[in-house]
Amino acid sequence: MANIATLKPGSTCLLMGNEAVARGVLEAGAGVASGYPGSPSSEVIPALAEAASQTDIYVEWSTNEKVAVEVAAGGSFAGIRSFCVMKQNGANVAADFIVNLNMTGIGGGGLVIFISDDPGGGTSNNEQDSRTIAKWIDNPLMEPSSAQEAKEMIKWAYEVSEAVNLLTFVRGVGRISYTRSNVVPGELPRKAQPEAVFPEIWDRNNPRKSRFTSGPFPVFHAPLHEKLEKAREIFETSPFNSYTGPEKPELLIIACGASTSYCIEGVNELNLEDRVSVLKLGTTWPLPEKLVAKHLKTTCKVLFVEEMDPFVERSVMELAAALLPETAHLTFFGARSGHLTPYGELSTDSVIGALADIMGITYQPRDRAYEEMCVEAAALVPGRPINMCPGCPHRATYWAVKNGLSLDGRNGFVCGDVGCYSMGFAGPGFYQARTMHAMGSGTGLASGLGKLGRFGLDQPVLAICGDSTFYHAVMPALANGVYNNSNFTLLIADNSATAMTGFQPHPGTGQTATGEPAKVVELEAVCRAMGATVETCDPFDLPKTIDTLLKMMAEESGVKVVIMRHMCQLVKGKRKIAPSWKMHVDGSKCLADACGCHRLCTRLFGCPGLMVDGETGKAAIDEALCAGCGLCAQICPAHAIIGEEV
Amino acid sequence: MANGINELFDEVINRGLCAGCGACITGCPYIVAHAGRIVALDKCTGSEGDCYKHCPRTFFDFDGVSEAVFGKAYPGGEMGQVLEIFMARATDPEILKRGQDGGTVTSLLALALEEGLIDAAVSTRMDAEKAPHGSVARSRRELLESAGACYEVGFSLEAYRSLPAESTEKLAIVGTGCQVEALGKIKREPPQNSPDPRNIRFTLGLFCGWALAPGTFHPYLKSLCELSQVCKFEIPPRPRYSFEFHFENDREAGSVSLDVIKPHINSGCHYCWDMTAEFSDVSIGSAETFPGWNTVLVRSPRGAELLALATEKGILETRELPEEKLSHLKWAALQKKRAAVEKITEKSGSKNDLLHIGRPPEESADILSRWNIL
Amino acid sequence: MRPGKLEKEPYNVIIAGVGGQGNVLLSGFIGAALVNEGFMVSVADTFGVSQRGGSVASHIKISRKTLYSSVTLKGKADLLIGMEPVETLRSLAEFGNPGIISIVNPRPFYPSGGVAYPDLGEVRRAIERMSSRTSYVNVTEEALKMGNPIYSNIILLGAVIGAGVLPLGEESIFPLLAERFPGEILEINLRAFRKGIELVS
Ligand SMILES: Cc1cc2nc3c(=O)[nH]c(=O)nc-3n(C[C@H](O)[C@H](O)[C@H](O)COP(=O)(O)OP(=O)(O)OC[C@H]3O[C@@H](n4cnc5c(N)ncnc54)[C@H](O)[C@@H]3O)c2cc1C
Ligand code: SF4
Ligand code: SF4
Ligand code: SF4
Numbered sequence A: 001m002a003n004i005a006t007l008k009p010g011s012t013c014l015l016m017g018n019e020a021v022a023r024g025v026l027e028a029g030a031g032v033a034s035g036y037p038g039s040p041s042s043e044v045i046p047a048l049a050e051a052a053s054q055t056d057i058y059v060e061w062s063t064n065e066k067v068a069v070e071v072a073a074g075g076s077f078a079g080i081r082s083f084c085v086m087k088q089n090g091a092n093v094a095a096d097f098i099v100n101l102n103m104t105g106i107g108g109g110g111l112v113i114f115i116s117d118d119p120g121g122g123t124s125n126n127e128q129d130s131r132t133i134a135k136w137i138d139n140p141l142m143e144p145s146s147a148q149e150a151k152e153m154i155k156w157a158y159e160v161s162e163a164v165n166l167l168t169f170v171r172g173v174g175r176i177s178y179t180r181s182n183v184v185p186g187e188l189p190r191k192a193q194p195e196a197v198f199p200e201i202w203d204r205n206n207p208r209k210s211r212f213t214s215g216p217f218p219v220f221h222a223p224l225h226e227k228l229e230k231a232r233e234i235f236e237t238s239p240f241n242s243y244t245g246p247e248k249p250e251l252l253i254i255a256c257g258a259s260t261s262y263c264i265e266g267v268n269e270l271n272l273e274d275r276v277s278v279l280k281l282g283t284t285w286p287l288p289e290k291l292v293a294k295h296l297k298t299t300c301k302v303l304f305v306e307e308m309d310p311f312v313e314r315s316v317m318e319l320a321a322a323l324l325p326e327t328a329h330l331t332f333f334g335a336r337s338g339h340l341t342p343y344g345e346l347s348t349d350s351v352i353g354a355l356a357d358i359m360g361i362t363y364q365p366r367d368r369a370y371e372e373m374c375v376e377a378a379a380l381v382p383g384r385p386i387n388m389c390p391g392c393p394h395r396a397t398y399w400a401v402k403n404g405l406s407l408d409g410r411n412g413f414v415c416g417d418v419g420c421y422s423m424g425f426a427g428p429g430f431y432q433a434r435t436m437h438a439m440g441s442g443t444g445l446a447s448g449l450g451k452l453g454r455f456g457l458d459q460p461v462l463a464i465c466g467d468s469t470f471y472h473a474v475m476p477a478l479a480n481g482v483y484n485n486s487n488f489t490l491l492i493a494d495n496s497a498t499a500m501t502g503f504q505p506h507p508g509t510g511q512t513a514t515g516e517p518a519k520v521v522e523l524e525a526v527c528r529a530m531g532a533t534v535e536t537c538d539p540f541d542l543p544k545t546i547d548t549l550l551k552m553m554a555e556e557s558g559v560k561v562v563i564m565r566h567m568c569q570l571v572k573g574k575r576k577i578a579p580s581w582k583m584h585v586d587g588s589k590c591l592a593d594a595c596g597c598h599r600l601c602t603r604l605f606g607c608p609g610l611m612v613d614g615e616t617g618k619a620a621i622d623e624a625l626c627a628g629c630g631l632c633a634q635i636c637p638a639h640a641i642i643g644e645e646v
Numbered sequence B: 001m002a003n004g005i006n007e008l009f010d011e012v013i014n015r016g017l018c019a020g021c022g023a024c025i026t027g028c029p030y031i032v033a034h035a036g037r038i039v040a041l042d043k044c045t046g047s048e049g050d051c052y053k054h055c056p057r058t059f060f061d062f063d064g065v066s067e068a069v070f071g072k073a074y075p076g077g078e079m080g081q082v083l084e085i086f087m088a089r090a091t092d093p094e095i096l097k098r099g100q101d102g103g104t105v106t107s108l109l110a111l112a113l114e115e116g117l118i119d120a121a122v123s124t125r126m127d128a129e130k131a132p133h134g135s136v137a138r139s140r141r142e143l144l145e146s147a148g149a150c151y152e153v154g155f156s157l158e159a160y161r162s163l164p165a166e167s168t169e170k171l172a173i174v175g176t177g178c179q180v181e182a183l184g185k186i187k188r189e190p191p192q193n194s195p196d197p198r199n200i201r202f203t204l205g206l207f208c209g210w211a212l213a214p215g216t217f218h219p220y221l222k223s224l225c226e227l228s229q230v231c232k233f234e235i236p237p238r239p240r241y242s243f244e245f246h247f248e249n250d251r252e253a254g255s256v257s258l259d260v261i262k263p264h265i266n267s268g269c270h271y272c273w274d275m276t277a278e279f280s281d282v283s284i285g286s287a288e289t290f291p292g293w294n295t296v297l298v299r300s301p302r303g304a305e306l307l308a309l310a311t312e313k314g315i316l317e318t319r320e321l322p323e324e325k326l327s328h329l330k331w332a333a334l335q336k337k338r339a340a341v342e343k344i345t346e347k348s349g350s351k352n353d354l355l356h357i358g359r360p361p362e363e364s365a366d367i368l369s370r371w372n373i374l
Numbered sequence C: 001m002r003p004g005k006l007e008k009e010p011y012n013v014i015i016a017g018v019g020g021q022g023n024v025l026l027s028g029f030i031g032a033a034l035v036n037e038g039f040m041v042s043v044a045d046t047f048g049v050s051q052r053g054g055s056v057a058s059h060i061k062i063s064r065k066t067l068y069s070s071v072t073l074k075g076k077a078d079l080l081i082g083m084e085p086v087e088t089l090r091s092l093a094e095f096g097n098p099g100i101i102s103i104v105n106p107r108p109f110y111p112s113g114g115v116a117y118p119d120l121g122e123v124r125r126a127i128e129r130m131s132s133r134t135s136y137v138n139v140t141e142e143a144l145k146m147g148n149p150i151y152s153n154i155i156l157l158g159a160v161i162g163a164g165v166l167p168l169g170e171e172s173i174f175p176l177l178a179e180r181f182p183g184e185i186l187e188i189n190l191r192a193f194r195k196g197i198e199l200v201s
């Protein structure tokens, strides 16, 4: 990954969308950047952090998205251009602050939030369309269609933000964030940051801007709508809205974001360049109505291509309704007509499907014979369930939890959370995590469930969270449990990094985003101070961990915390910590399918480092994958898996 | 038809038939004993499991097991195959002191170890809190530590599992009827993940009326006394009708009526027909009205050899068992069979279905006729 | 294909593998080299599950004229770099066509969770049947010979460059290797890269 601060202006670089966004932040001259890691947005802050030493910017990982926006808004209030980044779920966490920030408006420095949504849900546990928040709070929203455009749009978003005195959203999607493509960097500003000052009370020149209080809202709500109308005016002539195709198309595609290029490719693939045009909207809220109205008049059919919610589709149809009867001749296609789905990721193929149907074309990319081979091939190919990494400490934790709950025998259950350990709901975590919602929800649910003893709930209640999640959202839930004398056991999987999203430091790691040493907010101390009973285990010590779990579950009241501390295997890899064990399987001892095992190691335990030797049928270590953690030697009933210390 | 862990749970454990012998734990990573219960840690996909196969509460093929143990069909009667009956006690004062009754069991094990007839003895040992665990003794000291009876179900055949499958150690195993039955099944169909049963040189059976369920009994016992101070539990012969616990330092023994104890009987024990551990080489019980003596039933030639050696070496002192004691013993053994059959038919709902002791009508009738209780 | 010359517009490359095999590193090298040679490139990697043993595929769309979207259209791949046999076949089923060229590491990576792996011979025959040309390069084996499986993607990179199926020559890769692997580790990576070239020549 190149350092985005040292890219040569005017050169061509291969940049990931998230890196291009970061470069845009630098080019815009922002002085404060904050965020909370979450794919598909996680790479923006590290790119900025790496650039921080060469540029005049303060970069931090915040404990959660709400705090992140607050930190950035602080910058804006003090006159510094500020930036904040998060994934779609983060927008919900931040919403509580944002729905007040719209009333107060921002300060002297522009404030831009980049939210990366995840159509297709590749790295998320929900598939929400966070554009809605812009509409909800009446703030401007833009959507880039490429990495280059994302960079330019971030810059322009600051101008809009400052012009209308509102927070401005740039909404990406995983496909933009993670695609690497040609990007031409621009110049970095030469000016130093303005001096930061929180405005004085009763600043005569700017009375409105001397305080940022959302009430009394009657004072602010009407001006908010004026600001929004001003944004609409600006958007009417935005450089990010463009039109390609014939003047009077048979079909007008209105597209935004990543879908734009699918449309252009689809039109080309079907040779429809003379019949179909594409109106690309970079500014999607408020809708540039005049621009859209102009194009609606040139056609009879409109196809909306956008990912997830029919957001633009609804705005345009609303507009069309308002313009009746001028628009009475229009037929609309899109999510509503079923030509495209309001869920999942779109692709050129899905656009081709819609176009072919609307335009009455048949499209066949391959001949029949080849297609048949493909069907056969697909039948041969097995699924490849995702797994925790070889050597992952969560596997050890869930193994201990599974055995502990079975031994306890009272049908205990684990309320899950969001992180690598979410995989606990599936095979890799032995199906132990039984709920998954938002960050911290597992502990909140446990806090409630732990109070249901009076109604007969006699199952042990457990919750699990990661270390980063703990600081993000678990602390209030834990305090709630202690305060209300609930009865549950919280497992904190402390793997020393936010592993799911790429090992960003957090308050427990003793390091800031930019690599400076930081105070460690110690898990044990925090939990004890909150009033929980705390034990720490190394989950690789399975007997002790299981014993501790049994002991904690047996306690009849109170909130118990077990900190499962073992470094993430990938962090070990990054820090070049050598494997501890060299593993092999003694084939003569391995029971394989026989009674007394039935492939406990490959079928159930499931570390990717273990495999079945195709020739002998015995278990074997896959040298290419085994991380040498030694855990499997503990579970083999035949003592056939042997580790030699290295 | 599958006969694996699921069937074991359906037919035995969840039906309250489990005797707590521990055979199913032998060599299985999915089944463990914990806090007095058998627990399945995971789904095993095997359809033909040793767990099911060796459990004394699944089918029990009397002739097949007898063939494997004694080389002949099951003779029936009140006490099965018997060659000699007499009373015995240890001559070694230390063993006499630590032993439950006459210390015969511990003496025989010590002799076998000393003479190199065995390398290790698998038996049951109480921990400091007097909970039973399977144990493997390889020295006189370890043997003495496992002397004395624990009246709780111990799952102690588990100790046989802790020995590596490739172990060639010669073994003696001590167990109650259910455990000896399981060993008989193991001898008939060797396990896949435990030592070769041919290494088991001696099986010493303990007489057993019932054992207690640790899940409820142990907490109760704990409430009665400081367990770490207890040195011996005892159920003295009638008319005392009590359960007693003795302390190290000459403190007065504690005692509770058997009426209080009986609700804690392990439910699986009610389905047990085997008071005298009929498939052992030697069965040993208390001699009741002769305190400090054991009743000994020698069942196999190798058992007879061991006893002969013991008397020859002067390790055991023996005397005849009075005739009226023998008939009482037979009566008690038959009583247990009758009670078990009654409970079993109650459970199965049919006189023709005797669950583990005989399923099709002919088989059930056959076993009952051999016991003379048709 | 000669360095700098693109035979088709756009030219679609897919790198198929299993999370953890390092296909992102491979797609990164190829993408960067192409940009340096003046091509318009979009590289899309499967994200999220990449480190966790799931199927992953990187798509590289190469053009002289415009920046395309990153994902290959169904049935439109031109070159398939298979880091694993089943994954190669998975991509062929979706993106293959009679003209596709496949360069494949024949070493299987077994799925976890007790999922059965199909007969390897059958997988290989299917790959060959569905490709206009198939070359096998034993990169995992060679990497293990060099002492560490992590070299396998650099060996594979060498093989792809050596096979002449991209508009790139080895000179366009050397500076990138030097940049990525500073100091001592450059030597072994250069060896791995040359090994790959050797395997296909
Ligand atoms: C649960 C139970 C019920 C019994 N019921 C009767 C009865 O009704 N009538 C009768 O005459 N005798 C009964 N006995 C047998 C009796 O208590 C003595 O164990 C027997 O007489 C041997 O005496 P000993 O002096 O030779 O014992 P020791 O030399 O002290 O040896 C006793 C042996 O028994 C083993 N042992 C202890 N507890 C257990 C256990 N829970 N499971 C398996 N092995 C164990 C020890 O490890 C030791 O090897 C019972 C024993 C048990 C364990
Ligand atoms: S290595 Fe051990 S756990 Fe794995 S199949 Fe063999 S015996 Fe079973
Ligand atoms: S030692 Fe065993 S559990 Fe650990 S990574 Fe290797 S195969 Fe997996
Ligand atoms: S009786 Fe023995 S073998 Fe059967 S289930 Fe109970 S402990 Fe297991």
Ligand code: SF4
Pocket: B019, B176, B177, B178, B179, B208, B209, B210, B211, B266, B268, B269, B272, B273, B274
């Ligand atoms: S009564 Fe029967 S089942 Fe119960 S412990 Fe004694 S021999 Fe075993």
